[in-house]
Amino acid sequence: MTHERQRFSVWLVPAASNRAWAEETIRRLAADFEVVPFAPHVTIYSGPYTDEKYLASLRQILSEVAATTEPVTLKVKSLDVSDKFFRSLFVSFEENPTLRHIHQRLQDANPLDNGHELTPHLSLLYADIPLEEKKKAAGKVFLDREMMRFNGIRIVLSDPLEGWANIKGWNTVFSARLDTPAEDIKAVLFDFGGVLAEEGFRNGLCELARRQGLDPQYVAEMGRNIVHQSGYLIGQGTEKDFWQLMRLQANLKGSDRELSDTILDHFVLRPDMIDFVRRLRARGFITVIVSDQTDWLERLDRRDNFYQEFDHVFNSYRLGKSKRDPSLFEEVARDLGIKSKEAIFTDDTADHVARAESRGMLGIVFDHEDLVRKEIEMLLAL
Numbered sequence: 001m002t003h004e005r006q007r008f009s010v011w012l013v014p015a016a017s018n019r020a021w022a023e024e025t026i027r028r029l030a031a032d033f034e035v036v037p038f039a040p041h042v043t044i045y046s047g048p049y050t051d052e053k054y055l056a057s058l059r060q061i062l063s064e065v066a067a068t069t070e071p072v073t074l075k076v077k078s079l080d081v082s083d084k085f086f087r088s089l090f091v092s093f094e095e096n097p098t099l100r101h102i103h104q105r106l107q108d109a110n111p112l113d114n115g116h117e118l119t120p121h122l123s124l125l126y127a128d129i130p131l132e133e134k135k136k137a138a139g140k141v142f143l144d145r146e147m148m149r150f151n152g153i154r155i156v157l158s159d160p161l162e163g164w165a166n167i168k169g170w171n172t173v174f175s176a177r178l179d180t181p182a183e184d185i186k187a188v189l190f191d192f193g194g195v196l197a198e199e200g201f202r203n204g205l206c207e208l209a210r211r212q213g214l215d216p217q218y219v220a221e222m223g224r225n226i227v228h229q230s231g232y233l234i235g236q237g238t239e240k241d242f243w244q245l246m247r248l249q250a251n252l253k254g255s256d257r258e259l260s261d262t263i264l265d266h267f268v269l270r271p272d273m274i275d276f277v278r279r280l281r282a283r284g285f286i287t288v289i290v291s292d293q294t295d296w297l298e299r300l301d302r303r304d305n306f307y308q309e310f311d312h313v314f315n316s317y318r319l320g321k322s323k324r325d326p327s328l329f330e331e332v333a334r335d336l337g338i339k340s341k342e343a344i345f346t347d348d349t350a351d352h353v354a355r356a357e358s359r360g361m362l363g364i365v366f367d368h369e370d371l372v373r374k375e376i377e378m379l380l381a382l
Contacts, residue, residue: 006049006160010062010106011041012099013152013175014122015071016363018145020350022122029089029125029137036167038126039367042074042150044099045106046116049157054110059174061109062153065102066176066378071151072098074120079143081134086164088127088134091143093120122148126167151178175371177364177379185362185380186342187286188277189332192293193267194348195366196274196306200267201227208252208262222250228322232294235317239294264296269304276373277309285380289313290332290345292322292352312336323347326355333361344379346372 014022022040030037049055074093081089103118125137153176159169193199205223206216226245231237243256252259281287287310291297294317301307314332316322321331333340340360347353353363362379366372 007046007158007163008049008055008058009046009156009158010044010058010102011039011152011154011156012044012072012150013154014040015149015151016350016353016357016365018148018150019365020354021145022124023350025124025141029127029141032137033125033127033129033133035125035127038123038167038170040122040124041154041156042093042099042120042122044118044153045103047110047114048112050112055155055173057109058106058155061105062155062174062176063378065105066153066178069098069102069178071149071178072096073147073149074099076143076146076148079138079141080121081131081138083131085126085128087121087123088129089125089138089141090121090123091148093122093148096120152176153178172368172371175368175375177375184342185285185344186338187288187336187344188280188376188380189288189290189343189345189356189361190273190277191347191349191352191366192289192291192297195270195346195372196277196289197270197300198266198268199348200263200265204263204266207266208254208259209250212251212253214251219250219252222246226250227294228324233292233316233322234320235294236320242294260296264300264303267296267300269306270369272369272373274306274309276376280376280380281309281311283380286311286336286338288332288336288343289315290323290328290347292316292324323349323352323355326358329356329359329361333359344376346376 019040026037026040074096077092077094080092099118099120154172155174157171157173158164159166162169190196193201202220205220209216209219223246226249227233227242230241230245232239232242239260240256243259246252277287289310293315297315307313321328330340333343344362345356346364346366348366350365353365357363364372364375
């Protein structure tokens with residue numbers, strides 16, 4: 001597949017609750033077979049990428065589609081495998097008239113259409129392994145849903161030299177939400193680590209693990225669990241409690257101060273996101289941080305002085321409740337004096353976004369700065 005002509009694909013992206021399930025399944029299978037994970041999607045259309053002019057026409061079509069199309073719910077047909085690399089293990093869906101309409105519109109607009117066939121499916125694994133191994137892997141996938149909801153649409157370009165085979169070389173060049181623009185939105189809510197700043201907690205733990213010859217993924221996962229287990233995340237435990245358990249269960253070494261400083265050093269503000277917050281606030285929107293954080297967030301503010309950019313800061317350490325509890329989002333809306341449907345919430349954890357959506361907020365899974373900013377701007381009709 002090397003040195004093929006660059007291609008594009010138009011994806012349908014699952015809504016938060018389904019995306020969380022798909023991402024977790026893809027990550028687990030990728031780890032089992034030591035392959036590269038990828039973003040979950042259903043391909044609506046694909047073809048050769050010609051030039052920027054054609055790409056602009058695709059963006060125009062999909063912008064119109066996004067503004068006039070409700071989220072799409074696909075009926076699950078089966079969990080299947082094949083001997084093909086890009087259909088190693090996948091969820092098949094029933095035909096859907098909305099997908100067919102979008103596919104036909106893109107096909108009609110493409111002078112170089114190569115006869116792409118619409119076969120709605122969501123891949124869970126790309127791997128060059130025997131078919132029998134794929135069947136065994138399928139037996140371990142718990143597909144616990146009859147329907148899956150999709151509310152995003154994207155244009156993705158393949159790697160210009162290696163094609164789709166280089167998954168890390170895929171490039172998203174357009175993203176939009178399958179909703180009519182939100183009306184009466186009053187507040188935009190942001191997670192901190194992973195959205196407004198680099199994900200310092202995970203990145204810092206991985207760095208500590210590498211320095212000490214430990215497995216970074218294991219240490220990061222232990223940290224995620226122990227910050228809850230110790231009570232530190234919701235103000236019912238201390239920094240000392242957290243690091244004591246990390247030494248016992250994750251085999252980390254070092255003083256509390258040394259370990260914490262490494263974590264804090266890895267929280268680096270994203271200047272473009274802070275500037276975006278300023279612009280939203282200047283337009284009259286309430287800007288809010290909703291973060292699962294400890295008192296480290298306050299130490300970070302003393303260092304970087306970012307609280308001043310926000311109207312409100314909700315931190316699990318002070319709330320006594322984390323984003324694992326969906327009622328937190330109702331409480332946030334009530335404290336802001338708005339209805340849940342009057343807020344947009346973005347977080348890099350799909351499960352948190354799903355919980356916000358379950359309480360009526362408009363959720364956006366954060367995975368790329370530029371695309372998320374554009375999606376928020378589109379929803380606010382800026």
